[in-house]
Amino acid sequence: MAKLKLHVDYEEKVKEEKANKRIETVKKGWGNGFVSKPTFVKKMLLPHFWGAWFALFLLWSLVTFLPYPMQMWIGRRVGRLLGSISPARKYVLKRNLELAFPEKSPDERHELSKEIQRNSGMALFETGIAWFWPDWRLKRHIKIDDEDLKGALEIAKSGNPILVLSCHFVTLELMARIYATLITPGIGIYRPTDHPIWEYAQVKGRLRKNIALVNRNDPRSMLKALMRKMPIWYAPDQDYGRKVSIFVPFFAVKEAATVVGTRNLAKVKGTLVQPAWTIREGSKYHLYVKAPLNNFPTDDEVIDTTRINQVIEKMILMAPEQYLWLHRRFKTAPNPEEKRYPGLE
Numbered sequence: 001m002a003k004l005k006l007h008v009d010y011e012e013k014v015k016e017e018k019a020n021k022r023i024e025t026v027k028k029g030w031g032n033g034f035v036s037k038p039t040f041v042k043k044m045l046l047p048h049f050w051g052a053w054f055a056l057f058l059l060w061s062l063v064t065f066l067p068y069p070m071q072m073w074i075g076r077r078v079g080r081l082l083g084s085i086s087p088a089r090k091y092v093l094k095r096n097l098e099l100a101f102p103e104k105s106p107d108e109r110h111e112l113s114k115e116i117q118r119n120s121g122m123a124l125f126e127t128g129i130a131w132f133w134p135d136w137r138l139k140r141h142i143k144i145d146d147e148d149l150k151g152a153l154e155i156a157k158s159g160n161p162i163l164v165l166s167c168h169f170v171t172l173e174l175m176a177r178i179y180a181t182l183i184t185p186g187i188g189i190y191r192p193t194d195h196p197i198w199e200y201a202q203v204k205g206r207l208r209k210n211i212a213l214v215n216r217n218d219p220r221s222m223l224k225a226l227m228r229k230m231p232i233w234y235a236p237d238q239d240y241g242r243k244v245s246i247f248v249p250f251f252a253v254k255e256a257a258t259v260v261g262t263r264n265l266a267k268v269k270g271t272l273v274q275p276a277w278t279i280r281e282g283s284k285y286h287l288y289v290k291a292p293l294n295n296f297p298t299d300d301e302v303i304d305t306t307r308i309n310q311v312i313e314k315m316i317l318m319a320p321e322q323y324l325w326l327h328r329r330f331k332t333a334p335n336p337e338e339k340r341y342p343g344l345e
Contacts, residue, residue: 003345004088033221034187034212038203044196052197063128068141068283071125079121080114089326091343093117096325099340100251115321122280123170123324130173131205135181142178143284149182152274152289156184161226161271165262165293167237167312168324171285173206175278176233178287180209186231188213189222219261226268236262237312239331247334248306251313257332263297263304277315280322288315 063071083090093116097109104112129138155162164186166175176188188206190213193199206213211230214221225232236259239245250256266273272292279286293311297304316323330340 004091004343005345033214033218033224035203035214036207036212038200038207040200041196044200049197052195056197056201059124059128060132063125063132071129072122072283075122075125076118077121078124079118082121083114083117088344090117092328092341093325095341095343096329099253099330100325102252112321113325116323116325119170119280119322120324120326123173126171126280127173127205130177131201131208138177138181141283141285142182143281143286144178144182144289148287148289151291152183152276155272155274155292156231158272159229161229161268162186162231163226163262163265163271163273164231164233165273165275165308165311166233166235166277167315168235168327169277169279169315169319169322170324171278171280171322172235172324174285175276175287176206177209178278178285179233179276179289182287183289184231185210186233187211187222187225188233189216189235190214191216219264222261222265223268226265226271229270232265234262234265236308237329238327239329242332245332246301246305248302248309250309250329253330255334256309256330258305258309260301260305262308263301266297275311275315279319 062074066074083093090113093113094109097104097113101109101112164179166172169175180186188210190202190206192215193202203213212225214225214232222232222234238259239257240259242257244259244261245257246260247255248258250258262273265271273296274289274292276287276289279288293307296307328341328344333340
């Protein structure tokens with residue numbers, strides 16, 4: 001039986017990169033690794049990119065002119081449709097739930113997977129909301145507890161570097177926008193893309209309220225931001241491979257590859273690690289901002305990294321259907337021969 005493909009072949013990727021012509025679409029800001037402004041290049045108007053421009057225009061039109069309930073209604077159905085036509089992602093989702101929640105019955109995991117697909121479709125519109133909505137419209141849908149807001153504002157005014165600890169909820173784009181709107185702007189960690197239109201769009205959208213972006217593979221610039229006392233949004237809940245990870249528990253997986261970046265960044269003098277995340281509750285986006293972690297970091301990287309995973313687990317369990325279970329969170333095992341996703345190439 002043929003295995004599923006999750007990504008395009010290498011030859012197809014090379015062909016796409018040549019077609020994109022590696023157009024540089026961002027300008028570096030006040031540090032070598034910081035992206036502070038998207039740059040428009042005339043070559044981005046070539047016919048090859050018209051489809052991407054149309055997709056962006058369509059997203060802008062939908063989130064601008066459609067009522068919010070209609071956007072979410074369409075999003076839920078788009079999510080289920082994409083789930084049915086993408087067998088590889090559907091398989092990854094199924095395996096993640098089996099690995100993370102073995103105590104759940106197959107029927108319970110199946111129902112949860114359908115909700116995750118629906119929420120993933122809604123995230124398409126929520127990304128557009130984060131990028132395109134004006135503040136006055138967004139604020140109608142924001143919710144935050146008075147105590148959380150008061151504490152977060154006090155920390156923002158303290159002058160300490162802030163490492164905003166979050167995770168990959170489908171509302172992550174909105175979380176950064178809401179935090180910057182209500183509390184303070186900062187630096188986003190992101191993954192650049194080779195496609196110039198998508199790169200231009202995500203940089204422009206994410207910098208609507210924030211100061212700059214930094215490549216997720218550029219820890220030196222992250223440290224520089226903290227030393228300059230700039231808040232950083234940091235989500236260490238994905239599998240980045242064994243070179244930058246150690247193996248600690250994450251849900252039912254006793255040895256999940258987890259980056260130690262949170263601990264390393266927190267070593268900057270005065271850094272506060274502040275858990276913050278956003279849950280969609282009805283038509284409201286509830287920003288949770290909690291007190292900074294006490295006694296962190298310690299001298300033990302296993303204890304520290306395990307603690308970070310435990311904090312993230314508590315976030316996810318508030319709304320597991322809104323978490324991005326579509327990536328291969330458990331792909332790296334201590335034994336390189338172990339295949340946790342045997343159905344994939």
